Amino acid sequence: MKKLIDNKSIVLGVSGGIAAYKSVELLRLLIKRGANVRVIMTQNAQEFVGPITFEALSGQPVCTSLFEKGGDVSVRHIEWANEADAVVIVPATANIIGKLANGVADDALSTFMLAVTCPVMLCPSMNTHMFENKAVQRNLERLKADGHFVIDPESGELACGATGPGRLPDPEDILDRLLYYLSPKDLKDKRVLVTAGPTREPIDPVRFISNPSSGKMGFAVARAAEQRGGKVILITGPTNLPDPNNVTVIRVGTAREMAHAVFENVEGSDIIIKSAAVSDYRSKDQAEQKIKKEKDEMVLFLEKNQDILEELGRRKKDQILVGFAAETENLEQHAERKLSEKNLDIIAGNLVGQPSSGFGADNNKVTLFYKDGTKESLPEMEKDDVAHILLDRILGVR
């Protein structure tokens, strides 16, 4: 959620691990989301990445030592601690974890950390044996008990050649977990069913009817709902997007598979958000073998797929049902008709064909139409932000 970190003061602590380079990308992502980021590096972190990189990207001086020469003799670590809205340590070495767990304050980062009162997130990253070492595990448990949020490292091949837990998650995932950590849990225990992406209707074994939906909008909604404490099931057609953290993902191909998955999982949902671009029609006959281009013309018979949203609207009892309408013209008219015909609470309409918003883009420009006849036009914004505003409005429905 942009407003969660927009204009907020975030301190990025960097300690001396091989994954220190990934914190540069995290800094870039935080800045992009409007945060005011200050960086504190340990002495050893500077063996891996130079402070100048962080300085250039953050636009702020980087704190590398408690006793910096020149300028004012400041108590910068205390000032920064007082001003911080959140702290992330990426990567967190076994050493800084040990120091923080024991209240050691022998450099700029560890001293600063003793003065911090805001939420703290730690991202440990190290060799597998180091990570599994009893002392490190004990220290991590202690930090969790102290109220810090610790992200589990990923398993995989590590820079040191070992395979196992210890790898730092990708910066996008770290940002996602920070947003999770900082988000109010206003969807706690709510069951949220989201659909995303296109469907593919086969014509023969190598061809299909589909559309350019990338799934980005639905994935953004699923991520946002999870960050806010929802129990999320995401049913998606074919996309290249990775599974969102902590979300049950069901991947399907055709509209019929999507319908089956939706009706299997809809039971118990509190909120249903259907952003998938489901094919209205499928090929009537599916050739068993690849169709050869022997004729100059060929006729393809199509038959209608079930209208999943309409069926959900018919079955709706105590749920909130939200649809999307991607239109090329007369957005308002089409969206309002769909809203009432399908018994929806909200419909998010957008005009496709704009290069910077809609299918495949990271941004979207939507108008929300409500069942009481009112509407709200949102400016173009990132799909993640559209997702959070949509969830805000859903929570306001009752």
Ligand SMILES: Cc1cc2nc3c(=O)[nH]c(=O)nc-3n(C[C@H](O)[C@H](O)[C@H](O)COP(=O)(O)O)c2cc1C
């Ligand atoms: C090439 C190299 C890579 C290292 N990578 C890691 C690492 O990924 N995680 C870790 O905990 N320590 C790693 N270390 C060890 C730390 O740099 C060392 O424990 C140091 O004291 C950490 O200091 P700091 O926590 O003050 O930055 C590495 C050391 C070297 C030489």
